Amino acid sequence: MSTPALATPETDIGWNLPERGPVGMYCLIAAEAAIFTIFVVAYIFYIGKSATGPQPKDVLSVPIFFTICLLSSSLTIHFALKLLRSGKVLSFALWWLLTIVLGAAFLAGTASEWRHLIYDEGLTIQTNLFGTTYYSLVGLHAFHVTVGLLALATVLIFTFLGDVNKQHAERVEVLSMYWHFVDVVWVVVFFVVYIVGR
Amino acid sequence: MSTESIAWPTSGTATRRPFVEQLHEWVSTVDHKRLGVLYILYALAFLLVGGVEATILRIQLIRPLNHFVSPQVFNRMFTMHGTTMIFFVAMPVLFGFANYLVPLMIGARDMAFPRLNAFSFWMTAFGGLLLYYSFIGGDGLYGAGNAPDVGWFAYAPLTSKTFSRGHSTDFWTLSLLVSGFGSIGTAINIITTVVCMRCKGMTLGKMPLLVWLNLVMAVLVVLAVSPLTAAQIMLLVDRYLGGHFFDTQAGGSAVMWMHFFWVFGHPEVYVLVIPAFGFASEIIPVFSRKAIFGYPVMVAATVCIAFIGMSVWAHHMFTVGMSSNANTFFVLSTMAIAVPTGIKIFNWLATMWGGQIHFKTPMLFCTAFLFQFLIAGLTGIMLGSAPFDWQLGNSYFVIAHFHYVIVGGILFTLFGAFYYWFPKISGRMYNERLGKLHFWLFTIGFHLTFDFMHIPGILGMPRRIYTYEPGRGWDIWNLIVTIGVFFQAAGVLVFLGNLLWSYFRGVLAGSDPWDAWTLEWSTTSPPPVYNFAKIPEVASRRPLWDLKHPEDPDWHYE
Numbered sequence: 001m002s003t004p005a006l007a008t009p010e011t012d013i014g015w016n017l018p019e020r021g022p023v024g025m026y027c028l029i030a031a032e033a034a035i036f037t038i039f040v041v042a043y044i045f046y047i048g049k050s051a052t053g054p055q056p057k058d059v060l061s062v063p064i065f066f067t068i069c070l071l072s073s074s075l076t077i078h079f080a081l082k083l084l085r086s087g088k089v090l091s092f093a094l095w096w097l098l099t100i101v102l103g104a105a106f107l108a109g110t111a112s113e114w115r116h117l118i119y120d121e122g123l124t125i126q127t128n129l130f131g132t133t134y135y136s137l138v139g140l141h142a143f144h145v146t147v148g149l150l151a152l153a154t155v156l157i158f159t160f161l162g163d164v165n166k167q168h169a170e171r172v173e174v175l176s177m178y179w180h181f182v183d184v185v186w187v188v189v190f191f192v193v194y195i196v197g198r
Numbered sequence: 199m200s201t202e203s204i205a206w207p208t209s210g211t212a213t214r215r216p217f218v219e220q221l222h223e224w225v226s227t228v229d230h231k232r233l234g235v236l237y238i239l240y241a242l243a244f245l246l247v248g249g250v251e252a253t254i255l256r257i258q259l260i261r262p263l264n265h266f267v268s269p270q271v272f273n274r275m276f277t278m279h280g281t282t283m284i285f286f287v288a289m290p291v292l293f294g295f296a297n298y299l300v301p302l303m304i305g306a307r308d309m310a311f312p313r314l315n316a317f318s319f320w321m322t323a324f325g326g327l328l329l330y331y332s333f334i335g336g337d338g339l340y341g342a343g344n345a346p347d348v349g350w351f352a353y354a355p356l357t358s359k360t361f362s363r364g365h366s367t368d369f370w371t372l373s374l375l376v377s378g379f380g381s382i383g384t385a386i387n388i389i390t391t392v393v394c395m396r397c398k399g400m401t402l403g404k405m406p407l408l409v410w411l412n413l414v415m416a417v418l419v420v421l422a423v424s425p426l427t428a429a430q431i432m433l434l435v436d437r438y439l440g441g442h443f444f445d446t447q448a449g450g451s452a453v454m455w456m457h458f459f460w461v462f463g464h465p466e467v468y469v470l471v472i473p474a475f476g477f478a479s480e481i482i483p484v485f486s487r488k489a490i491f492g493y494p495v496m497v498a499a500t501v502c503i504a505f506i507g508m509s510v511w512a513h514h515m516f517t518v519g520m521s522s523n524a525n526t527f528f529v530l531s532t533m534a535i536a537v538p539t540g541i542k543i544f545n546w547l548a549t550m551w552g553g554q555i556h557f558k559t560p561m562l563f564c565t566a567f568l569f570q571f572l573i574a575g576l577t578g579i580m581l582g583s584a585p586f587d588w589q590l591g592n593s594y595f596v597i598a599h600f601h602y603v604i605v606g607g608i609l610f611t612l613f614g615a616f617y618y619w620f621p622k623i624s625g626r627m628y629n630e631r632l633g634k635l636h637f638w639l640f641t642i643g644f645h646l647t648f649d650f651m652h653i654p655g656i657l658g659m660p661r662r663i664y665t666y667e668p669g670r671g672w673d674i675w676n677l678i679v680t681i682g683v684f685f686q687a688a689g690v691l692v693f694l695g696n697l698l699w700s701y702f703r704g705v706l707a708g709s710d711p712w713d714a715w716t717l718e719w720s721t722t723s724p725p726p727v728y729n730f731a732k733i734p735e736v737a738s739r740r741p742l743w744d745l746k747h748p749e750d751p752d753w754h755y756e
Binding site for chain 2: 015034
């Protein structure tokens with residue numbers, strides 16, 4: 001078997017290619033963004049087209065507290081990573097735990113909102129177009145938050161087992177990219193559902 | 199990286215290992231070459247199935263008022279034919295070649311994420327099985343089996359519970375959802391592989407064109423298959439949870455589905471044709487004994503096609519009745535895409551011009567591709583103008599046009615690719631005589647079928663009718679079209695026979711039977727599990743040329 005060994009024009013060129021993890025995650029984020037785009041377009045297109053009530057302005061209230069929870073979790077995960085990079089595993093675990101708590105608080109907020117809408121306002125996914133598009137879009141996002149929380153929790157378990165240290169920072173960072181993406185999607189969903197759509 | 203310690207079966211000389219052991223190796227493999235071969239074999243099996251379905255359709259239409267199959271079966275057959283050929287033949291076979299060739303061509307030992315690669319293949323595979331399970335389980339508890347019959351683009355509200363009872367449509371949407379995850383996974387893998395795994399010296403401007411084109415294809419898959427996934431989720435919400443996305447009676451919009459489907463559906467054409475361009479861009483230079491003409495322009499044109507290709511989808515919807523502004527936009531964007539495509543055709547012609555052309559089977563297929571793809575593009579421009587489309591939309595002219603693209607363009611280069619890389623994959627040469635027989639049978643059959651299919655379309659024959667009355671002037675054309683199908687079927691059987699015979703009896707090929715220039719020909723045929731004993735280093739677009747001609751290397755000129 002011959003492998004081309006060549007007298008290259010410039011000998012010993014530097015050869016640095018990007019890491020696989022972040023590139024793969026950017027691609028996944030692009031695919032997810034395309035999926036969310038379609039749901040957001042559907043939501044915007046169907047604003048005000050429901051044949052029957054309830055309408056968004058009658059039943060939706062702006063979830064400011066839970067939005068602050070989710071968005072600040074982007075900050076806490078950033079600090080956690082910084083600590084992991086400098087090798088402070090215990091502080092990393094605390095900030096990481098705080099991230100999970102904030103994410104879980106957001107999910108709890110969505111759950112209580114849905115409970116209110118279903119039991120008090122009588123809005124389900126079958127009720128009208130608003131219900132269909134609202135539960136699909138917010139539900140798709142909540143699903144992504146759930147997946148993110150499961151992944152974050154896995155890292156936390158490994159941290160408590162003592163298996164996470166400084167050298168894993170790059171891998172953990174790939175997960176944090178996903179978490180930031182989920183937060184950014186919420187900014188869009190929040191704007192479309194609670195501001196434009198109301 | 200692959201953790202396997204098993205070498206490829208060097209056909210003939212190796213000691214036979216138990217069948218179960220070999221099966222286990224194939225099922226649990228994460229090697230990009232084996233997964234590539236699995237993709238290709240899987241697609242070939244479905245090519246036969248989809249071909250049989252097409253033959254059933256054409257036998258039914260061979261003469262007016264024929265009773266070969268019932269209208270219901272006819273509807274199921276054209277739905278299954280379209281869905282199978284696009285999602286379970288064309289995409290898997292192109293992914294298979296991408297899987298096999300991209301790491302070899304960039305001097306890598308495997309894809310970036312080998313386990314994701316295996317996962318993606320099995321998702322695609324089970325997606326296909328799920329679709330065909332509908333023959334058994336489609337009607338669910340209601341009665342006997344029943345395949346989906348909503349057409350391959352499954353327009354609303356035909357897919358609603360009211361009009362599609364039973365589970366046949368659920369099988370359709372679930373199988374596309376599942377295989378869509380597989381496609382997205384593979385696309386992510388291809389992009390990451392190309393970005394992160396290139397061997398030393400292979401800058402973006404020195405990648406083989408096939409790698410470039412597969413990179414663009416993968417980007418398109420990420421951006422185009424994801425909307426289809428979203429639309430399938432919406433359809434599932436409608437069918438299972440009682441949602442109203444496409445329920446016109448509750449204010450939902452059927453046109454919304456059309457937009458979502460074609461936002462996927464048109465870029466999908468480019469997902470299929472861009473890797474086919476990649477095959478042509480590797481085969482034509484090697485058999486013309488010249489470097490590709492206008493490499494940077496080829497790359498730019500490809501990116502341009504992908505970019506414009508994302509914004510032409512509604513030319514599938516002129517007959518729906520859009521605003522004149524929308525019509526104008528989509529007519530102009532559709533016309534614009536002819537420019538980069540034309541550039542590519544001229545580049546291939548310029549590559550052949552003045553070259554020493556060897557008309558081996560792969561080159562024959564690529565030459566026919568050039569001619570046929572040009573005609574497909576011309577009828578595409580005709581249909582891309584809205585007034586013409588209002589006249590001929592949904593007629594057999596449209597069917598003839600897109601089969602000219604998919605068969606005359608994509609399948610022809612694909613056959614070329616099969617013959618070109620068969621020696622690398624199997625280690626043996628194919629039979630040139632059978633290859634030429636396949637080419638001529640298939641070319642004659644193709645032109646009988648799809649040239650003459652334009653005419654009943656112009657005469658007003660709509661697509662998807664299960665029969666027609668005599669005396670409309672369609673009879674003779676349908677007869678000729680169906681006769682062509684048998685030539686094509688014979689060609690495909692010769693092709694499969696050739697592959698089988700050559701795999702066992704072919705002459706040993708050696709590592710570089712074509713005197714080619716890209717890295718896959720520098721390793722043995724078939725390549726070892728690790729591809730390259732020493733990771734190569736390149737200095738130009740044709741590393742093997744540099745190796746064979748140290749007195750006049752390419753990097754002097756690039």
